[in-house]
Amino acid sequence: METSVVKTENLAKIYDGTKAVDDLNLEIKEGEIFGFLGPNGAGKTTTILMILGLTEPTSGKVKVYGYDATREPLKIRRLTGYLPENIGFYEDLTARENLIYITRLNRIPDKKALPKIEEVLEKVGLSEVADLEVRKFSKGMKQRLGMGAVLVKEPKFAILDEPTTGIDPEGVEQILKLIKEMSEQQNITILLSSHLLYQVQRICDRVGIISKGRMVAQGSIDEVGKKIMKGEHISIETQLTKVTPDLLDSIRKIQGVVDIEKSGSSLLIKCERDLREDISRTIIENGAIPLQIKTQDYTLEEIYIRYFQEE
Numbered sequence: 001m002e003t004s005v006v007k008t009e010n011l012a013k014i015y016d017g018t019k020a021v022d023d024l025n026l027e028i029k030e031g032e033i034f035g036f037l038g039p040n041g042a043g044k045t046t047t048i049l050m051i052l053g054l055t056e057p058t059s060g061k062v063k064v065y066g067y068d069a070t071r072e073p074l075k076i077r078r079l080t081g082y083l084p085e086n087i088g089f090y091e092d093l094t095a096r097e098n099l100i101y102i103t104r105l106n107r108i109p110d111k112k113a114l115p116k117i118e119e120v121l122e123k124v125g126l127s128e129v130a131d132l133e134v135r136k137f138s139k140g141m142k143q144r145l146g147m148g149a150v151l152v153k154e155p156k157f158a159i160l161d162e163p164t165t166g167i168d169p170e171g172v173e174q175i176l177k178l179i180k181e182m183s184e185q186q187n188i189t190i191l192l193s194s195h196l197l198y199q200v201q202r203i204c205d206r207v208g209i210i211s212k213g214r215m216v217a218q219g220s221i222d223e224v225g226k227k228i229m230k231g232e233h234i235s236i237e238t239q240l241t242k243v244t245p246d247l248l249d250s251i252r253k254i255q256g257v258v259d260i261e262k263s264g265s266s267l268l269i270k271c272e273r274d275l276r277e278d279i280s281r282t283i284i285e286n287g288a289i290p291l292q293i294k295t296q297d298y299t300l301e302e303i304y305i306r307y308f309q310e311e
């Protein structure tokens with residue numbers, strides 16, 4: 001049975017008259033990597049703080065494993081690991097000492113915590129630098145230590161707020177791989193927030209696109225793209241044996257064709273609906289053969305252009 005780990009109902013947060021989060025309905029299912037994606041200022045961090053019961057909703061509800069985030073935040077925090085956007089460590093303590101500090105803070109007995117810490121350091125690839133003071137760490141290393149801080153708590157659910165932001169490409173790969181492993185090997189449900197759609201989408205089972213505090217669409221990238229594209233023009237791409245002016249004219253006359261772009265023997269035809277049949281027929285009637293005809297898969301691009309491009 002699919003159970004939800006997080007469920008929000010018309011969640012809203014208003015700061016001084018500005019709606020940071022607006023009527024948000026979000027659902028995260030057990031076992032998935034949920035990409036919570038949207039540009040800077042969209043309301044991701046505010047939503048996360050409400051999920052953790054760290055800030056109170058102006059209206060609406062959040063439940064995590066069935067617990068109300070306002071009334072029972074401690075129950076939620078016991079089950080959840082949280083990697084904040086800008087995690088701070090004690091810079092003059094070593095990586096290992098920082099993790100020991102965290103397990104003690106969480107009242108995990110040393111006997112249990114110490115072997116766990118070694119295991120986690122290994123997992124996040126920091127065993128060899130465990131005795132190095134954190135101030136000598138790169139941003140990527142600190143972020144992996146942050147993932148370690150989440151893992152020592154053995155959470156069922158992990159909230160990672162912008163874990164790949166500000167890290168070099170190799171560091172990003174390491175973090176994404178770690179997240180995937182947390183999900184696959186340890187069965188941890190993951191909320192991964194990011195403003196970098198292209199970077200993180202490939203490891204997400206489902207995504208929710210948030211823009212100006214509102215959830216625009218939720219589902220697989222494919223479903224979300226389709227939803228966003230609904231009512232929009234679709235592009236049909238075709239490759240022909242030859243393109244004549246008469247043929248272009250005939251295609252232009254098909255009802256529902258909005259625009260044609262020609263490049264060599266390929267056409268990109270913008271239509272109001274899927275007109276592949278009509279277009280194929282017209283091509284053949286004009287003495288050419290469609291070597292290939294397909295609808296263009298531009299969904300991710302559309303999501304990006306519409307919601308993620310920085311102005």
Ligand SMILES: Nc1ncnc2c1ncn2[C@@H]1O[C@H](COP(=O)(O)OP(=O)(O)O)[C@@H](O)[C@H]1O
Pocket residue numbers: 015016019020038039040041042043044045046047
């Ligand atoms: N503590 C706060 N006080 C006032 N406004 C805030 C506060 N936190 C966030 N905001 C505003 O709420 C909006 C959403 O911010 P945030 O949740 O941090 O977005 P994101 O994490 O998606 O970048 C922004 O306009 C931001 O300026």
Ligand SMILES: [Mg+2]
Pocket residue numbers: 044045046085161162
């Ligand atoms: Mg944020």
